[in-house]
């Protein structure tokens with residue numbers, strides 16, 4: 173029997189699961205190797221578990237999500253989060269710094285019908301996660317590599333070093349040193365292939381924090397470039413803003429700023 | 434033989450044309466995105482004529498230079514390293530067969546390169562890489578395939594960047610060996626010396642005249658001036674022992690608080706050779722490629738062995754890098770791992786300067 177793969181969606185934009193369908197060259201091979209038992213973006217047939225691999229996109233934002241992810245975990249051998257939302261809480265985690273009830277009243281004519289949590293949280297805050305794919309969206313090659321590795325019972329290679337290493341391997345000219353531009357590359361996890369610096373702009377951190385990121389040193393680097401206070405906070409509180417090292421750094425800068433005001 | 438010759442500025446194009454006719458791919462410093470790197474050069478005008486570089490710790494800018502000066506830009510982030518020790522390469526391919534498997538060595542088909550505008554420190558760094566990759570019977574076939582038959586046109590430095598300290602490391606500013614031709618730039622041309630039989634052949638085809646003795650003296654004076662005016666220095670007299678003795682220096686914590694562990698210094702260093710090797714499978718599971726890519730002692734994974742990471746702190750990793758580069762390298766390879774090119778200083782986003790770190794460790798020696 174072919175290994176059964178499921179792709180689940182929580183609060184997200186669908187861009188990450190779309191990477192399966194974007195993998196045009198590999199799609200036929202993939203379909204011959206695995207059975208897509210549950211992938212509603214690609215096919216309407218939906219089979220119950222158990223699943224060998226469940227890819228989970230999106231963050232937990234409703235009471236129903238919080239129940240559903242536990243069911244997914246129970247039916248799954250390897251649970252792999254895909255993307256910034258599932259792995260870090262996503263851009264929607266900005267709500268974690270605001271009053272959700274207030275938004276509800278402003279946005280919806282009948283807020284009483286909205287059932288939502290006051291936070292957006294990553295999957296790992298709710299259930300055990302086996303592997304995490306970062307990125308907004310995820311990288312197609314990493315996705316294929318995870319499938320292949322798990323089929324071969326090998327540990328997927330998901331490096332945690334900085335974007336800078338890949339940036340230099342590609343021969344990009346550093347935008348920080350040569351242009352004085354902001355770049356989150358030194359504290360961001362590799363995986364994108366140093367895409368933004370290759371197009372002559374700084375990294376904005378869509379793959380989340382690198383291993384052992386030195387946020388204090390990075391905060392000083394930003395300050396030396398004139399990026400301080402809420403400007404620095406906004407750069408960190410973005411797609412992956414709720415993930416620990418960036419959240420704590422941004423919170424500390426924001427607190428400092430408030431005290432100074 | 435080997436008397437200094439003169440190449441007029443206009444004749445530099447003849448040199449490029451000749452090398453191209455001899456089926457070399459000619460590379461030289463070319464402006465890209467605010468810096469220079471070695472790229473293909475067909476015309477002299479591809480070179481950064483009339484430009485210079487302004488370098489300091491953590492900062493690099495190209496600036497207007499001296500009219501007509503061809504090699505006014507000292508260097509950029511890109512050294513010669515990627516041309517021989519590739520940033521990313523396939524070492525071999527393993528294909529599943531009906532019974533068993535077949536291994537194919539993926540030795541690269543390397544173009545014949547001619548590199549123009551190579552500096553003394555670049556050549557010194559290459560000699561160190563040769564010592565690593567081509568030592569005795571332990572020869573790296575991929576490095577060797579790219580390295581053989583390369584034609585080097587060195588340019589002796591008549592101007593250094595403020596980040597350069599080759600005089601301290603005894604590698605420059607004049608190219609001592611490893612070149613086919615070495616040129617010193619003057620207003621109207623170059624004083625040229627040959628360094629190999631291949632170089633001799635090229636100058637005889639170009640029919641270069643002997644350089645006038647005033648030109649030779651002027652070229653000498655320019656190199657000497659560059660050497661005596663060099664701003665950065667590193668005292669190497671107590672190396673390697675200083676760093677072994679100071680394994681507990683408080684300075685390691687100090688630098689670790691500033692260091693991002695971003696790996697930029699090791700990527701731009703022309704002698705750093707750390708790499709990782711991994712097997713990457715095709716999706717169908719019938720083929721696997723063994724890939725080698727640049728790695729760094731600043732990455733956490735690099736010190737990860739079964740069950741433990743033996744350099745968990747940035748403190749451990751910076752100390753590893755500096756101590757290897759300037760101390761244990763000497764025990765291991767008989768030479769320092771640093772040629773004083775200054776790249777790690779300029780291209781460190783937070784401007785950490787190894788010459789300053791060594792001086793600070795020395796200043797605190799035994800006082801803690």
Ligand code: SF4
Nearest residue numbers: 336339346347355357
């Ligand atoms: S451009 Fe950004 S990612 Fe690239 S080396 Fe510089 S800081 Fe690192």
Ligand code: SF4
Nearest residue numbers: 554590593597599605
């Ligand atoms: S370190 Fe010396 S040889 Fe290298 S570029 Fe600077 S002056 Fe030239």
Ligand code: SF4
Nearest residue numbers: 692693695696698781
């Ligand atoms: S010394 Fe500079 S370039 Fe090197 S890892 Fe530290 S911050 Fe990065």
Ligand code: SF4
Nearest residue numbers: 702771772774775777
């Ligand atoms: S350690 Fe720094 S100065 Fe020395 S060779 Fe490497 S990059 Fe150049």
